[in-house]
Amino acid sequence: MSSVTDKKLRMPADERRALIIDAATTVFGDAGYAGATTDMVARAAGVSQPYVVRMFGTKERLFLEVLHRALERLLASFREAIAADPAVPLERRLGLAYFELTTDRGILLSLMHAFALGADPVIGPAARCGFLDVYRLLRDEAGMTAAQATDFLAGGMLANVVLGVRMLDDYDTDPTVRELMQSVFPEKLDIIRSSHPALRAPAASRAARD
Template sequence: MSEKKTRMPADERRELILDAATAVFGDAGYYGATTDAVARAAGVSQPYVVRMFGTKEQLFLDVLGRGLERIFAAFREAIAGDPQVPLERRLGLAYFELTADRGILLCLMHAFALGADPVIGPAARCGFLDVYRLLRDEAGMTPEQANGFLAGGMLANVVLGVRMFDDFETDPDVRELMTSVFPEKLDLVRASHPPVRTGAPPRA
């Protein structure tokens, strides 16, 4: 007697598709990605992706929203963390643990670059402002402190997005820059963003 195949619940399949979409959008960008590519990465049919999310635009918005929700959750956990550790350090460590998933990092950057898009632009602006409000209202930062933290975070996004660590061992200026950007968490961030091997495609 054959074993009955267990059907994955819809909410789990939705998370599976969002994981795949985060990787695909991160790697190819919004315009380069397709629902077919997301479906292949998730191991489902393209019509199923469309049936669940409607459009590629809505799928990207859901990926963006989920990424922001993870940032909010990580920041709130850090705010409630060990008061003996400086708050900005707790927040920074929480963020860079999330960026070990390059898909989240790159999808955020793609969203921020789509400011002129009539749908994605407002969502990206709203998400960024919500992060600022969380830092100001829940973390208790002054506007100047929040601005400084966000500025440092955007610099970190750029150097991670362009895979600056790929040249860490060969370029002393890269080592100088990355040591300056990540003074307390250099080893942690390097471990979560290993260099791409020559000839190998970048990991999403």
């Protein structure tokens, strides 16, 4: 998480591109599509603002790429889980796979922001399509019934919201929060608590600190 800034100044475009999308994922996840600025993304990626817009054309296209990559990771993660050790029940494998995505808060929160922008003429259709892709994977590749799939999705959406609202921030001060989170992330709370403190810092700070 500290290795971004000291990279070589000049970098092949693809590599830089991936870096920017990564940074953008975090920024969009924190601030939302409209709330994020191309400059925030640029700073987080350690690059100049004009560079990010020239590389992606528009902020909208950048967001679409972030959305696309997030979905890609989610689907890949699920496919891995489906293909994994059949000794442990499938639903649990999927749950764990989803839970692991949690460590990169940006991915799931960017998705959530996209899912709330269905009214947008270009983000809306993309988000719908992406959501359906996930549903279809659960049905067709994981072999779930409609009820199983929606139950699983429901749990995921709640996890996203708990993540998005940064419930962890009140974990120590509010016993209700502890109870709630234990119920949302059964058995996994210790992991989430140890991996997330680093993420509590506001998005931009660690990025351009020269």
